[in-house]
Amino acid sequence: MSDPSAGRSAVPDGARVSRRVILLLAITCGVAVGNVYFPQAISPTVAAALGVSPDAAALTVTAAQFGYAAGIFLLVPLGDRFPHRSLIVTLLGLTGLGLLAAGAAPTLGPLVGASALIGITTVIAPIAGPLAVGLVAEDRRGAVSGTLLSGSIGGMLLSRTLGGTVGEWLGWRAPYLIAAVLALITAALLWRVLPRTSPPSRQRYPALLAEPLRLLRAEPELRRSCFYQAMVFGGFSAVWTGVALLLTSSAYGMGARAVGALALVNAATMLCTPFAGRQTDRRGPDAVNLVSLLGVLAAAAVLVFGGLGGALGMGALVVGTLLLDLGMQSGMVANQVRFYALRPEARSRLNTAYMTCGYIGGSVGSWTGARAYAAFGWPAVCALVALLTGAALVRHGFATRRKRLAVMAPVRRAAEPARSAAP
Structure with a gap:
């Protein structure tokens, strides 16, 4: 079913827009996305404070990520239907209330429920991305996507x-309360x-919800981008869930602060994603995807040595997680540039399909990573990353081969009459 308002500009010409607005949107993405990830660092503290097992406390992480996937599917399509400003501000307000509820939760059950609510409403980045690329010229979309991703x-x-x-x-409640203040x-x-x-679509909500599924069926390049992200983000989530358990185990004997310090080392990736965006604008998404996937596979090999403990193990964790973050984030820039170009009037719905698939992969990766660590230890987490990345590389190989054959087919057809006419 066609959208009667397709083709209308989502943003008035006068709003094509200062770098200050792009920077503010990037900061907003950071504030919102952080609500899904800080529970990874404090889940051991939650376990100790509430008297539950580390596996049980990790449900706060899984709930936030499943909630995020649900929020992407249910709420992000509204970015094509309602003005971005009112939608983003409303969701941030609801996120702030959910964070306050989590900070006041008396037991694990209410905390898990509040975490799911936070995940559902903190879906600001997938709404801000389509808004931002609509505010700039086509040849700057990779760079702007990279800035927001930073x-x-x-x-x-x-x-x-x-x-x-x-x-x-200050205890596990303090991060939730501070995050609530930042959101508000x-x-x-x-x-x-x-x-x-001005929103580009007048479709009703049920039609908007159905559209991402229809786009997944209709757009092979969207399906490919979704598969890459689900596989890589699944491995990424498995590693960061497992790292919290590894660093607080007897191998290292560290506290939750060590998880945050390790993450801070990887802040260098903030500087690399705009570069990845420029490379995508110049060389195309496929080339950047290939390098990114190979980087993630190398990260899995390096991370295995993190289980040794001591200085060598910590060095492996630093280098491995840095490679992992660089590969995952650079690949995400390439994927977004690929699918944003498919249908400009439906960018929020395209992003809904992509981010939903990615966060389902991340949620499953987080859950599987915690159980792999509990059953077989840290090497099993690294093997999971390698398996998922290998699947994405195989898919990439088939896709590039098909493209090569499609490009060569007209040449071969043109050559056939010449060969048949030869004596």
């Missing part, structure tokens, strides 16, 4: 650092600064 990475990494440090000093302050700032936009 903000998300900053939130992902700094939230683990601050969450682990604050949780160890950011909502107030955005209401003043974001430009007014």
Whole structure:
């Protein structure tokens, strides 16, 4: 079913827009995404404080990630239907309330429920991405996607650092309360600064919900991007869930603050994603995807040595997680550039399909990683990363071979009459 408003500009010409707005959107992405990731650093603290097992406390992480996937599917399509400013501000306000509820949770059950609510409502980055690429010229979309992704990475990494440090000093409730204040302050700032936009679609909500599934069926390049992200993000989530358990185990004997410190080392990836975006603009998404997947596979090999403990093990964790973060984030830039170009009037719905698949993969990876660690130890987590990345590389090989054959087919057809005419 065609959208009657397809082709209308989502943003008035006067709103094509200052770098200050792009920077603010990047910071907003960091504030929102951090709400999904700081529980990874404090789950051992939650386990000790509430008297539950580490595996049980890790449910707060899994609930937030499953909630995020649900929020992407249920709420991000509204970015094509409602003005971005009011939608983003409303979701940030609801996230702040969910964080306050989590900080006041008396037992694990309410905390897991509040974590799911936080995940559902903190889906700001997938809404801000389509808004931002609509504010700039086509040849800057990779760079802008990289800038917003840098903000998300900053939130992902700094939230683990601050969450682990604050949780160890002030208890596990403090990170939730601080995150609530940040969400509410950011909502107030955005209401003043974001430009007014006109949504590109007038479709009803049920049609918007069905559209991502239809786009997945109709767009092979979207399906490919989704598969890459689900596999790599699954491995990424497995590692960071397992790292919290490894560093607080007898192999290292460290606290939650160590998880945050390790994440802070990887802040270098914030500087690399704009570069990945420029390379994608120049060389195309496939080339960047290949390098990214190979980097993740190398990360799995390096991370195995993290289980040795001591200085050698810590060095392996630093180098391995840095490679992992670089590969995952650079690949995400390439994927977004690929599918944003498919249908400009449906970018939020395309992003819904992509991010839902990615976070389902991440949620399953987090759950599987915790259980692999409990059953077989750290090497099993690294093997899981290698297995998932290998699947993505195989898919990439088939896709590039098909493209090569499609390019060569007209040449071969043109050559056939010449060969048949030869004596």
